[in-house]
Amino acid sequence: KQLTIQSSSHAYDVIIGAGLRKKLSQKLGKSYKKILIVTDSKVSSLYLEDVKAGLPDHENLSHVIVPAGEASKSMEQYSRLLDKCIEEQLDRSSLIVGLGGGMVGDLAGFVASTYLRGVDFLQMPTTILAHDSSVGGKVAINHEQGKNLIGSFYSPVQVIYDTDTLRTLPDSEVRSGYGEVVKHALLSDMDWVKEVLSEDFSELSYSQLGDHLLAGIKVKASIVEEDEKEHGVRRHLNLGHTLAHALESDLGYGEITHGEAVAIGIFFAMKVSEKVLESTLPVDAYSAWLKTNEYPVEKLSNLNPERLVNRMKWDKKTIEDRIHFVLLKGVGSPAVVPIPEDDLVNHLKEFIEEVI
Template identity: 55%
Template sequence: MHKQTIQTSTNQYDVYVGPGVLSRMTEYLPDHYHSILVITDSVVYPLYGKALVTELTKSAEVFVSVVPSGEASKSIEQYYQLLTDAIEHQLDRKSLIVALGGGMIGDLAGFAAATYMRGIDFIQVPTTILAHDSSVGGKVAINHPEGKNLIGNFYPPQAVLYDTDTLTSLPASEVRSGYAEVIKHGFIGDASLLDDVLHTDLTQPIEEERLADHLQKGIAIKADIVEADEKEANVRKHLNFGHTLGHAIESELGYGAITHGEAVAIGMQFALLLSEAQSDIDLSSHAFAKWMADNHYPIHVGPLSPERLLQRMKKDKKSENATVQMVLLQEIGHPYVKNIADEQLLGLLEKFIRELDG
């Protein structure tokens, strides 16, 4: 079992990564709670929800809310229903919300916890590779039709309990999605991690030790950044490498059309090409494009309007004065933030989309 502690401005919490965590969940609870609401989705609940409820019932009264799987559930309607569920189950400030699932569930359940009675405890119980990133750092949110994660808060969990046994059930698309965030951490913070991931075949089962090593290194990179800049005033923006265009693609295609990580992978490809053009250096963009192709990342995602993507990028919460901010790389492990003028960005997007279309 691997453990690391993350310090925030309001608390510190432990992140446990290893097999068998779900079967011993009560041992890792950070406090005693008389009632617990487990929030999960329709795919995860049949796989792990019932066993978790049985385990948690040893220490508290347990309720369950199940939302439809998929990014579309990160909505105002599902959020409101979860608050209604919490009220009907008479949760109070001594209650706990457990987010059992991937990044969507973590964001949705965390935002419900952050706003119910002005904030009650919650813990993250990730069941996807992608959630190694989203479960750490305290960002919680829901989507708006005009943009991803525009309604949210900074609200750290009380613990992150990551059972790696749950990752064996992931479909190929979720493996791709999760590894986009793993390789992102390599690009912005660890050249050796980047190199190892570029030599990882996602179409085959990944050795348990290698997967755990990738997850722990990714979490450590994010933890260092979050501790230095919890509220995204400066260096935390570096974690958005690939996300400015990735979020715009997700919004434009409709949430759930492709996974978050698949969209971010395309966004990273664009950011790498832009970085290389800015600095005239080799940032492994060709190796990354080959890795994406070899591992069946969706590249041809249908007709995309550069003008509409630009407008969505300008609505991104990281934009300033309606100017798009892009996270670029000076070299591997050295990201920086640059404002890109509309005219320049539009021309680059038009060229990039033409190349995506083949």
Template identity: 50%
Template structure:
């Protein structure tokens, strides 16, 4: 078991990574809470909800179970969580527990950030992808016109990451999570990136998985501490997300997982880095790794004009200008503002490179 410490402007918190840590939650709570609301989805509830409830035999514990999938990260589900919290009698001394992947973490965290102007919450991630989303305090819901456009910066009181829960993940969830690990390696650690390129993500042992997760979390935590509100270096964590978010919203949330969309976005970012910066970046090596690990890269249509509109509506855009994170080389990211015409050209050449159209 290892604990990683994160400092934020409002509170500092520990990220605990280890086996069976979900069974000893009281040691990670900083307060004696009046009541607890566990937010999870229908898939995770069947596997781990009772384990979490057993931690609090003397507390009023309530549960809200949302449908699994990105489609739940919407205003209707958010409103239902607020209704549940009111009807269950939660108060300002209550705690929300986000038990699940990135969708549940973002949704429950945003509910905690806004209920009674903000109550405490903790993250209990159950996916590889959530190693990234559970750290740093970004909480949000989607709008049909763009991903994560409604949200806040609101750090948790703790992140308790039980790696035993990852044993239940399917191939698609593993792909989704490892895209974010690849992103973290690309922006900060070339040796970690080289390590991942030697990895078959479907035949990992538990020690390899824990090593990768801890390296990714430490990169994320260091960047978040340096730039909590994304005014500087935290923007680098958006590598691959400009096109990735646009694909998610354009194709319909859930058509691609977040990580699958980010994987395509990473390739696009490296493609643009080559074109715009004449950078020496590992496009071919990354593409080969993604293909070997069965990422969907070319089984859907790219609609250039719609994607550019989505990218301009993204929260990372400034004055309707598309901002992209690019690489001068591995572990040397930069932010570049691009004109529509440039992005159109880069998208066309990327599509030709990817699918020959």
């Protein structure tokens, strides 16, 4: 499966299929004198050898492994990777490959965007969530004061997505990835939403998953093609994210995955949409889907609604001092709606009571 995405600087292909990690040489758009593979400690033990074996004609192949986990999107690892680029004498005709989930993609992409003012960057996503992060051109590292505060817009030259690598994902990462899949479905069409909501992750079909990833990338790509720098419609991609970011920081990163928080945030956005916009949405099916797949809604039980709303005010996507929420008028028709703080606190109180 393949599609082409148009970024402001160039067009690039996304190729999705089983076993692609072993065939990189065949899939590369051009040949490179030097290639540096960036990966993390978990992914490297599973897939690094396969990827290297798939590049038999490349003698100047090096790799660098960062510790798995969000903490590696740091100045320290960024600086270490730049040292490695210099040590390996990568030049403007070299390639940096990000082999891993969104963490590796964001970190390796930021290195590629800044080293020598930009060298070619190839994304090899290995998580479901990374269908979202590998396209759209945002790359970044974190600062102590917040996530993704240091970054740039930089699109890859190619995205090569081997669906076989997804078979080793732990359950929490499958849930996490599907948080973004269901978001893309809700921004798109009802048939697809029904298909996702009938999914029981304990019996996941990997060919069906490949279709969901392709469809998700299409939705994201079409929105980003229209609004790369997030002035308008790109904000719709924040569906579920205002509450999700507050949950992630309130519970502590590591307590809940990003996509799990998004899935819960979307549930809240659906409930608020019904109240504020009188929308008709598949809320019952959504609720059942969260339950079947063991999304950790119980983590809401001890949270303080006022504190969560305060955290939302600090979210970088907030415009002026009102909290803008992405709601759904219906499946496929999002709307950005400002919600007064007090109303939001009340909606959250009701939500927490209802779902616990």
